Amino acid sequence: MASFNLLLLPGDGIGPEVANEVKKVTAFLGSAGIAKFETETDLVGGAAFDAHGVAITDDAMARAQAADAVLFGAVGGPKWADVPYHARPEAGLLRLRKDMQLFANLRPAVCYPALADASSLKREIVEGLDILIVRELTGGVYFGEPKEIVTLENGEKRAVDTQVYTTHEIERIARVAFDLAKVRRKKVTSSEKHNVMRSGVLWKEVVTRVGKTEYPDIELEHHLADACGMQLVRWPKQYDVIVCDNLFGDMLSDVAAMLTGSLGMLPSASLGAPDAKTGKRKALYEPVHGSAPDIAGKGLANPIAMIGSFAMALRYSCGLTEAADLVDKAIADVLATGIRTRDIAPKGVNAVGTTEMGDAIVSALKRLT
Ligand code: NAD
Numbered sequence: 196m197a198s199f200n201l202l203l204l205p206g207d208g209i210g211p212e213v214a215n216e217v218k219k220v221t222a223f224l225g226s227a228g229i230a231k232f233e234t235e236t237d238l239v240g241g242a243a244f245d246a247h248g249v250a251i252t253d254d255a256m257a258r259a260q261a262a263d264a265v266l267f268g269a270v271g272g273p274k275w276a277d278v279p280y281h282a283r284p285e286a287g288l289l290r291l292r293k294d295m296q297l298f299a300n301l302r303p304a305v306c307y308p309a310l311a312d313a314s315s316l317k318r319e320i321v322e323g324l325d326i327l328i329v330r331e332l333t334g335g336v337y338f339g340e341p342k343e344i345v346t347l348e349n350g351e352k353r354a355v356d357t358q359v360y361t362t363h364e365i366e367r368i369a370r371v372a373f374d375l376a377k378v379r380r381k382k383v384t385s386s387e388k389h390n391v392m393r394s395g396v397l398w399k400e401v402v403t404r405v406g407k408t409e410y411p412d413i414e415l416e417h418h419l420a421d422a423c424g425m426q427l428v429r430w431p432k433q434y435d436v437i438v439c440d441n442l443f444g445d446m447l448s449d450v451a452a453m454l455t456g457s458l459g460m461l462p463s464a465s466l467g468a469p470d471a472k473t474g475k476r477k478a479l480y481e482p483v484h485g486s487a488p489d490i491a492g493k494g495l496a497n498p499i500a501m502i503g504s505f506a507m508a509l510r511y512s513c514g515l516t517e518a519a520d521l522v523d524k525a526i527a528d529v530l531a532t533g534i535r536t537r538d539i540a541p542k543g544v545n546a547v548g549t550t551e552m553g554d555a556i557v558s559a560l561k562r563l564t
Pocket of ligand 1 (some may be wrong): 209213268269270271272273288429458459460481483484485486487488489490495496497498500
């Protein structure tokens, strides 16, 4: 039986509650003889600050670098509002992303048929939706220099952010998108603003070349980022994989997220470059939601985003496609039976808690195997 090392970083607030439910799924996959998971657990965010005075220790970082996959819960909360800036809870996540060089952020937007009525769009627009946004995560306008606010001679202020991309940065994110499209519906939409931005011109040029020379079997289309946002709410099912820079990806992935309903349902993955020797990528998997201080400790959190993130780890870090499909199917089956946590329950429906939802998913896994 294949064996994998996972580092679990539950973090703060509802992080530990939803992370606990993943442990049930890994235990099940082990007992069913599908794969064995050696899971280590460490602190991150406010929890790490309380214990060690930093948002993540060097020791935890070393474990993250060595793991087959890192599963991250959520960090932050009012308790740490006044900690020094360098030790704020988010610094733990930022260090993980930076030190592991996680340049590709994957955000699937999947609409489970059972939840189609929970979307703000009409059922026929979202039912069966399955798209993937691939966002460049370590470059672009959030990091480009100069980045400053200066005071001009006349006393007025001038703020500058710099959008900057190199060929290499665009090539590597484009390859992630094309590789993913290969095992999906073989279509990539590249989104930028080449009509008004020089970085968009280079982006389009490089993605086109990578597509033509390395992935001739994948259909490639280009949508201006504003038009892409509009199309996402008009007819999202036209898309398969959308690839975009850091800024547009930030916005388009949030738009796509809301097509599918609650924050408690949304998984994500962040991937690094493949290792030259092993071909393995460093990877971190996390729900899109935060630590939800308003419901933390109450057993109300929806664990599906966290369990869905683990399913992404099975798919992209462990190469266990069937096991990943199995977990996704178990989630869909549970939803189809009408079991709901509070965030996805229609009015009048009795909601279950975090552990009950986790148990229901494990029971569905048992039925499916
Ligand atoms: P949030 O995602 O924590 O919560 C937003 C709303 O969604 C809340 O009402 C919450 O109860 C609900 N919600 C979120 N996840 C849920 C789940 N799994 N099940 C049911 N309901 C869920 O965002 P926020 O309130 O803006 O931020 C709270 C804290 O989390 C802040 O400290 C913020 O900095 C931090 N945060 C962390 C991350 C991260 O760790 N990656 C991401 C976003 C926010």
